[in-house]
Amino acid sequence: xxxxxxxxxxxxxxxxxxxxxxxxxxxxxxxxxxxxxxxxxxxxxxxxxxxxxxxxxxxxxxxxxxxxxxxxxxxxxxxxxxxxxxxxxxxxxxxxxxxxxxxxxxxxxxxxxxxxxxxxxxxxxxxxxxxxxxxxxxxxxxxxxxxxxxxxxxxxxxxxxxxxxxxxxxxxxxxxxxxxxxxxxxxxxxxxxxxxxxxxxxxxxxxxxxxxxxxxxxxxxxxxxxxx
Numbered sequence: 248x249x250x251x252x253x254x255x256x257x258x259x260x261x262x263x264x265x266x267x268x269x270x271x272x273x274x275x276x277x278x279x280x281x282x283x284x285x286x287x288x289x290x291x292x293x294x295x296x297x298x299x300x301x302x303x304x305x306x307x308x309x310x311x312x313x314x315x316x317x318x319x320x321x322x323x324x325x326x327x328x329x330x331x332x333x334x335x336x337x338x339x340x341x342x343x344x345x346x347x348x349x350x351x352x353x354x355x356x357x358x359x360x361x362x363x364x365x366x367x368x369x370x371x372x373x374x375x376x377x378x379x380x381x382x383x384x385x386x387x388x389x390x391x392x393x394x395x396x397x398x399x400x401x402x403x404x405x406x407x408x409x410x411x412x413x414x415x416x417x418x419x420x421x422x423x424x425x426x427x428x429x430x431x432x433x434x435x436x437x438x439x440x441x442x443x444x445x446x447x448x449x450x451x452x453x454x455x456x457x458x459x460x461x462x463x464x465x466x467x468x469x470x471x472x473x474x475x
Contacts, residue, residue: 250303251273255455257358263451267450302325319347323344343407351411354386358383390433390434393433395433409437
């Protein structure tokens, strides 16, 4: 059994979707990041950067409990554990890892800052909006060009890269980022295909009743962005 320390955010959804896709048994352990629960000593022991998600696999390597933090690392761990979405061919596996790292190093940080300056900053800062939302549009263009040549980010097959990237391109997040998806027809096609997957639908609705995007109150803003 795997404990998933989670809140319904794009990074959280990456792991809930992967667990559903890989048919791994898991228990959700909510970490209310709007209430500051990520800053507890107990959670920091699992995730030193005090960010969700994290997992504890109670049947880890050697049969011992094993904790993993950082969403990209979690996806790789789960793929190796399940033997699913982890290509045996070295070249195919390398391509998946390249696009997984593309998400972790580019899509997540840039899209996250775009969302911050559009929906979470206490004042409108044009420089931040233009800088990060401009990068978001650029990255949509990168994906659109690649998806014009193949079905999924890393090739013909759905992979960890798609699981990692799609939650950052889901409709509610696109609205926050003010993305006109019709400007990126290949991304639109790709996102629609992923949205139709039952495991994705299940993973994206975990704790959906407490999901909140943008407009935090002062207490939530302090929990999310305060100096802890």
